[in-house]
Amino acid sequence: MAATEQSGRRKGQRTNRASEGKKNVVVLAEKRDQARQIAEAMGWRMSGDFGTGTFNGQKAVIVWASGHLVEIQEPQEIKPDASWSNPATLLPIPRSFDMRVSKPNNGRKGKSPSQYLKVIREQLRQAGEVIISTDPDREGTAIAWQLLEHCRFKGSVKHAWLVDGLDKSAVQKTFHRLKTGDEMKSWFRASEARSRSDWAYQFAVRALTCYARHGKMGNLLGQGSGRESVVSVGRVQTPTLTMVVERCREIRNFVPKDHFLIEGQFDLAGQQVAALYKPVVTAEIIDAAPAGVEWEPSKRIVKDGESEPLDTPLFTGQQEVQSFRERLLAAGDKAIVVGSKTRELKRQPPLPCDLAEFQAEMHKASGLTASKAQKVLEKLYNDGLVTYPRTEHAELPLSLYEPGERNPVLDHLTNHAQFSMAASRARDIHNGQDTGYPSFKPSCFTKKPMEHYGIIPTRKAAHLDRMNSLERQAYEIVAHRYIQALWPPALIREQKLGFAVPCEDLLGHPHSRFATTLNMVLDPGWQQAFPSEREKETDIQPVPVTRHMPAPLKNVELKTRTTRPPAWFTDRTLIKAMKSVGRFVRDPQLRKILRDSAGIGTPATRSTILETLLAREFIARKGNRLESTPKGEALIDDLPSWFVQVETTAVWEDWLNRICELRRDDETACQQRDKFVFRQLDRLEGYLQELQQRHGAISGSAPRRSGASSSGPRKPTPKMLAFANVIARTLGQPLPRDVTQNGRACSQYIDKNKSCLEPS
Template sequence: MHRLFLCEKPSQAKDIAKVLGANRRGDGCWLGSDVTVTWCIGHLLETAPPDAYDPRYKRWVLADLPIVPEHWKMRVKAKTASQFKAVKRLLGEARELVIATDADREGEMIARELVEHCRYRGPIQRLWLSALDDTSIRKALAALKPGAETFSLYHSALGRSRADWLIGMNMSRLFTLLGRQSGYQGVLPVGRVQTPTLRLVVDRDRSIADFVPVAYWAIEVALLADGSSFNAQWRVPEDACDEQGRCLNPALAQQAAAAIGNAASARVVKLRTERMGEAPPLPFDLGTLQEVCSKKLGLGAQETLDIAQALYETHKLITYPRSDCGYLPLSQHGEAPAILQALGRGDPGLAELLPHLDAQRRSRAWNDGKVSAHHGIIPTAAALSLDRLVGKQRAVYALIRARYLAQFLPNHEYDRSQADFTCAGQALRAVGKVIVESGWRRALPEALTPGKGRETQPAQPLPALREGQDCAVAGVTLKDLWTQPPKPFTEGDLIKAMKNVAKLVDDPRLKQKLKDTTGIGTEATRAGIIQGLLDRGYLRKQGKALAATPAAFSLIDAVPRAIADPGTTAIWEQALDMVQSGEMSLEEFVGKQSAWMSKQVQRCVSLRISISAPASPAAAAPWKKKRKTAPRKASASKGSAAGKRAAKPTSRT
């Protein structure tokens, strides 16, 4: 056999084999002339458990901790052993290997761990795919990378895997054993990523529970000018408002409302109109797609990923979905005319939009300097009739397509007018907005248009005003309002918080370090982390919102703060980026992780903890076979119940 292509999944292998002309089915492979295409089924190997290093580790004993392997071992996964056997045989026969797994660090590890385990020593090339339609596959085949160019991705993924093992195996054993000392008989899973993620929700729920609403007052004034009505807002005197410009003094607000109500008119004292422009939002990265789908479509993070993966693998309609980047390479701009034509053919509903598109337009999205290993998620030229897509798949595809189409439309432009008034000694302000050019918003349905939250009042057109003009006072409304607590996390909000963890860190030096990191977890793993916490009963859903269960509160209170600190996890991700770039060796990274973890074990071994039972039976006994039964109902946590009460708007009129 001359050349072997090693893919990540059977479906991916079938697509590549078809382009290569490898049409004969073999044992765990597709066969062609001097080429064979085989596949993994995710990871065919896994890191060996502690008892593979010493049989005594089958029993969980505090005295055996920490467990730090001197020489790391891998073992074949039992469920996919037959495919491993086929891949091992094919690697032994190959003269040249082309790694064709997913183009990310996890995909690199899936292939490289097999190369190492099976002792393949031949030449290696890398197929770097961003889409699975025939055109994209042919383009990638014509531009194979040297294997050495992506090898550092493997060490980064291996570092991540070993760090997860060290923290998971040691800290989970430690806290499970400490829990047993206090009478709790279940397993307490502690993870490098899942525990800090859980703390984000626990902290948010506590801030909701501890929130004390504060009453404030606002005044809305209806004004008339030349037969047109519009609204203005009372501006609280600087010496009588809080940091957000709100009036906390009811007597002052009532006095101002009475004075304005008794006035016949308000005079324009200052008028300003400014032309504003908004560039189109970038194409989606996975995290942003999950955030928008959660907010606008009510989809969970894992559900969004599964749909995007199907659009990529099964339908070939979008590019690689597990991207952490929304920018596009300049070289990709040349494919725009063909993609736009294909999108128009696939959906007659775009007929009104197509004349406004300019395939030569180059938005800020096209920027080689901003593109990471992957570019933004965009449609491919393999567009098909949308009738073949239904329900949620169609909705997610429409979102991805709309973001791409927006790149070929002008900026959204509007005139923002601000009119300041004086009325009975009180200051009023009216803000108006008139759209001049719809621009890229033509591509996005109004409900899905991103808002920046800069305006506190809904957009209204102002009539033609002039300084010195008097406008009649048509009505006055005194509003009795309450400050609102933080909102509970949705899955989309939590994904965003995991990405932008620097905003949640108080230490200014650490905050600066974290600004350019990948945050907690990666685009490919965040949805699975959240789903795992739901499955284990540490989180539960209340409509779209996520709530921590009592077990989550007690677990976060028990583990060392450093392990649950999102900043610590983000620093580890930053170190993994250094491994990928060659600034730190794999051995140095794992050595630091081992030393840090060992120190945490020593500090915690004498702790006394109290743990509430998780909400799911599976969490208490994860070694037992899962049954398809409904989870038991858990009592509401203090944070969730109090937050629910505080979140209801209240009026005291």
């Protein structure tokens, strides 16, 4: 009897193991559109809440989320006494990060997060293996792993890293080279480090909002009621606001200066060559303060290992400049060549687009905001027409240069009139069939490791006539840049010339030096691909010269110029500045971190940050330009330096990237995650303590601010309106309509213009 029972148990165990081996493969996508594209590529059938098919001989079920279905609990859920009205209750910041199902978005149609989660949980119960096929980035990876941990899934996990796009060929190729779960789990740990640290900023938001509502932060912050009075801050949001504030203040405080450019016309063996006066500048000369010269900070961007650049001279004294011109002409016959350097250089074509570059190109072409441009591009990605859009990199992996990868894309691009010539010739060049150029490896292809690469068209043929105008424009930008990148470099012959005239110059040198650069296009290369875009070159033949060769100065032209302030930020330039902000950082180590981490924010979040700043009324759009508001400037002025510096958030990105690199070592990744998070929490706690010391204890509801209303913009008080009318009459201008309707606008108008009533 015992032997029979033991035999039965063994038979049951074998049956269970066999059934476990036949469990389903569950493919977990980030959203329905993504799941549909994968199912179509793999030949699976979509129906209702999931799709079905087979993969490697097993039943496959594809399910999808809708963004983050689980999230960290709200502060008051983890710390019940955390209050918006008493900052003392916010300390200490909790070190636990319990998750819960995300709350439904108000007004959003469709299923709730809990309904999505129910479908996923039911399928995971029957799964022996999960293939994560969310967006190939930190957040996409986190969406999947959060669900697996929430549902306590213990089976095998693999990753379909969909960086090549969602067309049929790319999806099939990705599913045949799956990554292991532990290979990519560190990306989830990096996302946890980011989300937990960002979550802790809510405690600073509550404290700042409370103090602002009690009038501790001036008369702009904390105005109104509800969301209108919230003082929001964030690790990327606040440094980005600082960039806009500093630019606007620089423009407002800018004082234009008239000055002269001094151009000489030199005779080189009968050829007239124009050169600009370029004196040598030293610290001693700047200290000597020569007459007729003003100095401004150099705009040259410092490279690693270089010393700080000296100030740039502006020649402002008309009398001194005129006297200098006379000296030059008097000694002009004795002018000579003091330097000549000729070289041939290759001018490489522009790289394919990364997301920031694409957003800039779309804004330039159509005025589209960064967030709208990103949505258009993501629509093309979801339609399988372009590769993954949320990328920092513009280069391409070497594998995409293989004929089997390159030619199918170029083949279908030749079917469009606007690309046909350029695409077909690029294809012929790299197939060794072009008579003008031999095949070569374009500079856009690299061996360096990249999870995401430049945005290019996929093999899927695009039907431009079926797209709306914005989709068509977006596709054309991507295709244009890809084709251009495959063309040969332009070959330029560059000649740098230096001249000296034996007379005292404006800085006290005994000789006056002039310089110029002559360029001649030997081969236009990629500039032929789309001829209307050929870069303008001087196309002047290089001149055969020798050192000390006579070069008589025939004329001196004084060109008047006025210095200009920096340009206002636009959607296009702000997004690019967030990525390249490291170029302007003085500290070489921090500059390298910023460069390696590609600035502040991520491709996926930069446009969202911009929209948040606009929604909070910290910045405002005026036409195409972005301007900081008095409210935004008041916030930046109140915050400590580490809160607003771009270097702080750049260090974040550097740390998160290093967590991502801890592949197949989840224990170390978790340790580094916790070390990073606790460091941020310690710093935030210190700041909250500083606020308490500065503003004192506060408890109870905030006093009602003047003019605050429970809904809509507050009206200006009669006294405010009367004061604004006095200012308007003094300025001789009509009172703007928004000033008469909106108390905040009225207050800003008064603060900005009240100085006109002060006695001179």
